[in-house]
Amino acid sequence: MTAPLIELINVTKRFGEKTVLDRVNLTILEGDITTIIGKSGEGKSVLLKHIIGLLRPDEGEILFNGKQLKSLTRKEQKSFKQQISYMFQNNALFDSLTVFENIALPLREKTRLDEDAIKSKVLAQIDRMELAEVTYKYPSQISGGMQKRVALARALVSEPKIILFDEPTAGLDPLRKNVVLSMIAHYQKKIRFTAILVSHDIPDVLFISNRVAIIDSCRIPFQGTPMELEQSENPVVQQFIKGQASLKDELTGLNTKQNIKKMFIREMGQVNRLHESFSVVMFTIDNLKQINEHIGHIAAQQIIQCLGTLIKDHFDTADTSVRYSQNEILMVLPHTGLNKAKQVLDELAIDLQKQEIFQAKSYPKACFSFSILSGLAEAGPGMDLDSLIEQALSHQKIIAHLECEKHGETA
Amino acid sequence: MAQVTNSIFAPFNRLGKVSIAFIGELGAIAIFFIHAIALIFSLPLQVSKTMQQVFFIGAKSILIILLVGLFTGMVLGLQGYYTLVKFGSEGVLGAAVALSLIRELGPVMTALMIIARAGSSMAAEIGIMRISEQIDALDTMDINPIRFLVSPRIVACIISFPLLTAIFDVIGIIGGYLSGVCLLGINSGIYLNRIETSVVMQDVSGGFIKAFVFGIIVATICCYQGYFTHMRPGGFGAKGVSLATTSAVVLSSVLVLVVDYVLTSFLL
Secondary structure: OOOEEEEEEEEEEEEOOEEEEEEEEEEEEOOOEEEEEEOOOOOHHHHHHHHHOOOOOOEEEEEEOOEEHHHOOHHHHHHHHHHEEEEOOOOOOOOOOOHHHHHHHHHHHHOOOOHHHHHHHHHHHHHHOOOHHHOOOOHHHOOHHHHHHHHHHHHHHOOOOEEEEEOOOOOOOHHHHHHHHHHHHHHHHHHOOEEEEEOOOOOHHHHHOOEEEEEEOOEEEEEEOHHHHHHOOOHHHHHHHHHHHHHHHHOOOOEOOHHHHHHHHHHHHHHHHHOOOEEEEEEEEEOHHHHHHHOOHHHHHHHHHHHHHHHHHHHOOHHHEEEEEOOEEEEEEOOOOHHHHHHHHHHHHHHHHHOHHHOHHHOOOOOOOEEEEEEEEEEOOOOOHHHHHHHHHHOOEEEEEEOOOOOOOOO | OHHHHHHHHHHHHHHHHHHHHHHHHHHHHHHHHHHHHHHHOOOOOOHHHHHHHHHHHHHHHHHHHHHHHHHHHHHHHHHHHHHHHHHOOHHHHHHHHHHHHHHHHHHHHHHHHHHHHHHHHHHHHHHHHHHOOHHHHHHHOOOOHHHHHHHHHHHHHHHHHHHHHHHHHHHHHHHHHHHHHHHOOOOHHHHHHHHHHHOOHHHHHHHHHHHHHHHHHHHHHHHHHHHOHHHOOOOOHHHHHHHHHHHHHHHHHHHHHHHHHHHHHHHO
8 A cells, every 4th residue: 555645643633612623633645635525514625724734733633645744844844845735715816916916826936937937837727727818807807617717726836746736626517617627627737736626526526536425414424435435334424425415316216226125124114014015106308318318417307307396296106206216206106006096197297297207398409219118016025126117117108208290399 | 900900900901902012013123124134135136126116216206395495495585584573683583484384394305205295106006016916926037025025115116215305405494595685685695604504414414324224114114004904804805005105104203203303303
């Protein structure tokens, strides 16, 4: 195992009565992208400020290459600071300097490059960040997203060995978020700097990270690779991952997949105890990928949302429908036999076909086809969830359909 | 009994705390100043940044110094004439105006004017940089914020104050000439001759020493107040900056007057 570049050992920080970090241990490996995730106000930024030396711990040690930060000689401190760069959460741009001057400042002050070399380096960064049209504007004259990119350019321009990013994608549009994250990943591979990121952009940020640390209740209960994070049984990590999943399904108004097992066990208990049957229905949106491609994510989201709402209206079982996968909704119908379920399903099919999402005029510029399928299965004693779902899938048939004809007409 | 003793000593306790805090603050200002002065000489010298500050603190203050200097000289001429004429010695008006200006009013009025114009803006600018983490950003870039922000301002004040004082003195004497000679009819030759015979080099150098010291005081206090905006009890964000600016103006004005008395007593 490689020796840690930066190590925090039992770091404690208090602001007055409030403890922000409580015996925090964290290891940063050289050349890795380490992401620190956690709820707002949990001390992520405070942790970063300790690493760069803006704050000093009340207790504990911070080691850089095995040496205590506070015991570094002046020369070593200088060399440490020259290797490290920090991108602030609020950008901290110099508001009386232009975008160009902001990015050029670290080069002008800390290097012996001539003005031409500085200019070409800064303009290259400006080009990469798509800031050419605001080069000579002041930070207050540009948008928040642009300010973020200027701060990123300023952090990268001196090509440091360690970069600390405090929420680099906060306030950016989804397109630019991806651009910024891929830019960090790209530069990291190119320059091989060590990155420490604080971010809320889960799961996107995990794709570029080598290591993840979760900060919770002033401590770090987990640190490891993203794979280890996913498989961790640590309750805090689980809560965090589930929290992310449930947030996603909040958008569609449906329960999360994690609830399905609990629901199934409860209903099977009823079946075994009272010999009462229950049914499951599996809805599948066929061709959702094509909708994503032709129309966009919002249209796809609306279709799922519309289906979710109608299911809730018709079956009056809001708590028992879950988003099983990206294009599947699974519903458990307690105390409902197959016949009754079929009857309600037919009514739902009629209603569904009348919805705006199945009208070609809702998509004037695109020609595509999609359908919604549903399949029923009745649960009996001793059955498991997987076989029940399999049964429902095998009985699926189309209940609503939109067909694109030559000139975008519906069938 | 203990309660009575406590209530008797309470005001002294408070006074003690305030005094200790005041002495502590003075010590912190002194350390801040020594730090900034030492960093003036660290290489590479910040010539262009210093010149920018000389332009802002010095060159841009010329108009206000001209106006204030002119009217101060004119009112001195007016008041001096009506006082001196009672004793039949209006002939010494030139000497009275010139000595008051060169020894006292020139350095003090110039300092007060620059505090109002540039001192407040120094405190506000540095204060805003502090609360918007710009000073922390400098620190993370390994740029010493005191060297970057404070040292050029102190040098600029040391250069600008004596020069502006000289302008103030000259324009004040011209003001006195306007009211004394042109309006009230004193002989022009007598006015100028009295100045020539009464003003000695010691007066001029004394005025410049004062201007030099005031420059240091104003720059240090105003930068210090802005730099430590975030440490002010009860003032955060914009309110903190406004309190820092007010303190900078009040404290530096008071200190200028106090130090003026001390310096005068040494220089006379």
